[in-house]
Amino acid sequence: MSVEKQKVLPLSLTSRVLTPSKLVNYLWLLPLVVGFAAWEMITRFHLVPHSSLPTFSGVLVVFFSSIQDPAFLLRIAHSFLTLICGLVLAFSFALPMGFVAGSKNRFDLTLTPLVMLVGALPDLSFLPLLVLWLGPGSAAAVIMASVAAFFPIYFTVREGTKNIPRELFHVTTIFGSNRISTFTKMVLPAISPYMFSGLRLAYDFDWEIIIAIEIATSVAGIGSFIQGTVSGGALESGFAAILAIGLVAVVVDRVFFGTLESWSRKWA
Amino acid sequence: MMEHHVELDNITKFYDAQERLHALHEVSFDIDHGEFVSIVGPSGCGKSTLLKIIAGLDTPSSGEVRLQGGLVHGPHSKISMVFQAFGLFPWRTVLENVEYGLEMRKSPKKERVEISEQYLEMMGLGGCEHMYPKQLSGGMRQRVGIARALAVDPEVVLMDEAFSAIDEVTGDVLREEVSEIHKELGKTFVLVTHNLSEALELSDKVVVLSSRPAKVKKIFSVDLERPRDRTHSSFIHMHKDILHLLKEELENTIIRHKLKGINELQKLHDIEGAGA
Numbered sequence: 001m002s003v004e005k006q007k008v009l010p011l012s013l014t015s016r017v018l019t020p021s022k023l024v025n026y027l028w029l030l031p032l033v034v035g036f037a038a039w040e041m042i043t044r045f046h047l048v049p050h051s052s053l054p055t056f057s058g059v060l061v062v063f064f065s066s067i068q069d070p071a072f073l074l075r076i077a078h079s080f081l082t083l084i085c086g087l088v089l090a091f092s093f094a095l096p097m098g099f100v101a102g103s104k105n106r107f108d109l110t111l112t113p114l115v116m117l118v119g120a121l122p123d124l125s126f127l128p129l130l131v132l133w134l135g136p137g138s139a140a141a142v143i144m145a146s147v148a149a150f151f152p153i154y155f156t157v158r159e160g161t162k163n164i165p166r167e168l169f170h171v172t173t174i175f176g177s178n179r180i181s182t183f184t185k186m187v188l189p190a191i192s193p194y195m196f197s198g199l200r201l202a203y204d205f206d207w208e209i210i211i212a213i214e215i216a217t218s219v220a221g222i223g224s225f226i227q228g229t230v231s232g233g234a235l236e237s238g239f240a241a242i243l244a245i246g247l248v249a250v251v252v253d254r255v256f257f258g259t260l261e262s263w264s265r266k267w268a
Numbered sequence: 269m270m271e272h273h274v275e276l277d278n279i280t281k282f283y284d285a286q287e288r289l290h291a292l293h294e295v296s297f298d299i300d301h302g303e304f305v306s307i308v309g310p311s312g313c314g315k316s317t318l319l320k321i322i323a324g325l326d327t328p329s330s331g332e333v334r335l336q337g338g339l340v341h342g343p344h345s346k347i348s349m350v351f352q353a354f355g356l357f358p359w360r361t362v363l364e365n366v367e368y369g370l371e372m373r374k375s376p377k378k379e380r381v382e383i384s385e386q387y388l389e390m391m392g393l394g395g396c397e398h399m400y401p402k403q404l405s406g407g408m409r410q411r412v413g414i415a416r417a418l419a420v421d422p423e424v425v426l427m428d429e430a431f432s433a434i435d436e437v438t439g440d441v442l443r444e445e446v447s448e449i450h451k452e453l454g455k456t457f458v459l460v461t462h463n464l465s466e467a468l469e470l471s472d473k474v475v476v477l478s479s480r481p482a483k484v485k486k487i488f489s490v491d492l493e494r495p496r497d498r499t500h501s502s503f504i505h506m507h508k509d510i511l512h513l514l515k516e517e518l519e520n521t522i523i524r525h526k527l528k529g530i531n532e533l534q535k536l537h538d539i540e541g542a543g544a
Contacts, residue, residue, distance in 0.1 A: 167351050168355060168357065171357075172372075173343050174325065174343055174347075174349045175348075175369040175373075175420065176343055176345060176372045176373065177372050186357065189357070189359040190357075190359070192359070266400065267360075267401075267402060268358060268359075268402075
């Protein structure tokens with residue numbers, strides 16, 4: 001019982017004391033702090049002109065005022081939503097295709113060479129065509145993001161499916177599972193550790209793709225904001241935007257994928 | 269005449285459509301209610317395929333399996349199975365694994381938890397409900413597998429090499445328990461194994477299959493008192509007889525292969541001779 005109680009009281013004193021062993025978990029902050037301090041020094045003493053690199057403190061000031069600006073937040077939200085749409089679109093194709101390729105050799109032999117062929121081409125080389133067809137809007141960005149996200153999801157799902165022991169399929173059959181419940185209650189959890197890695201990679205790829213597209217085609221996201229501010233000389237705003245994206249990317253990565261992975265670590 | 273529980277009627281199985289890979293040839297035997305039957309045979313003879321056919325996981329090329337007179341095609345709600353590599357879902361806790369069969373049968377949550385806990389208790393796993401399979405030893409995992417198979421209240425329990433992935437001592441204890449369960453629950457058990465002592469220890473009947481294509485070579489009735497004593501002279505005799513039979517089978521196969529090889533060589537020589 002006492003163990004249970006400790007679990008429901010996360011604010012109990014014991015869990016808040018920072019012991020040396022817990023401190024190790026925050027060691028990754030050290031290089032960051034050193035880096036930012038070095039940045040501040042270099043710019044403070046004008047080793048680099050402010051027109052090339054603003055001071056870190058200046059960036060922070062702009063950052064904190066920017067994140068209170070609805071227009072700025074809207075741009076971040078716009079980029080983020082574009083990314084999510086691309087991911088969802090990619091996932092809804094890559095999951096069934098990866099599963100089919102992983103479970104039926106026949107399909108694998110037809111599908112995978114095709115997927116590899118398309119994957120071997122640099123995704124962004126299609127961008128001018130996409131813009132020509134769809135216009136320089138979010139549609140082109142979503143399509144581009146989903147193309148980039150497709151490959152890691154497809155290959156990890158395929159690999160995960162290939163690794164499901166045959167016996168587990170027998171188990172589902174013996175106990176009278178239908179196709180849908182076999183997929184949702186057996187295949188999905190079985191491939192999930194692979195799939196999560198694929199999604200995480202896709203998510204990282206997609207940030208790059210989205211920002212690149214926004215810079216190249218000046219659509220209304222945070223990428224074009226960076227482009228605009230930097231070329232207009234407002235470097236602090238540009239850096240503040242980069243800081244904001246970084247923060248969003250890392251927080252989502254930690255919270256969303258971290259949770260998923262800690263679930264699969266429990267049993268895998 | 270009393271009806272048999274499970275009837276195998278002229279089961280023939282080819283692995284391929286061209287009928288070249290002949291796995292089973294007209295295998296027929298009956299299994300009575302509450303009987304414990306073991307199927308043994310040379311490795312690779314197709315005994316696991318036969319069990320899969322009884323389970324409805326595979327279809328025979330010809331012949332049929334009947335359960336209480338009714339044709340078995342595909343998985344059957346009265347037939348359950350214990351797997352060689354345990355077949356547990358690693359992402360489910362012990363309790364959730366045992367619940368699986370009942371869950372597929374749409375029984376309400378409360379009921380299936382109750383039933384599952386009962387069988388876990390029976391398999392000596394009370395208190396392990398919320399552990400994951402990776403936290404358990406092989407023997408304990410197979411206990412979960414057995415509990416899951418029993419939880420759906422089957423009439424026939426199929427065991428595919430169920431003890432072969434477990435160390436000997438743990439296996440001994442588990443075999444004794446399975447024997448107890450068989451006696452208590454009165455269900456029909458069919459075990460595929462390559463372990464003759466195991467077969468003799470558990471079974472009322474041992475079916476010996478020949479090498480591929482497998483036919484029924486001989487059926488031994490084991491009329492020994494339970495719990496079985498491995499040092500009993502009848503036990504040892506029967507063990508010897510079956511072993512002898514299996515060795516004979518194996519030797520026949522080897523001789524057949526050798527003859528085939530010699531034939532091929534002879535043909536080659538003939539061709540060379542004709543050429544010269």
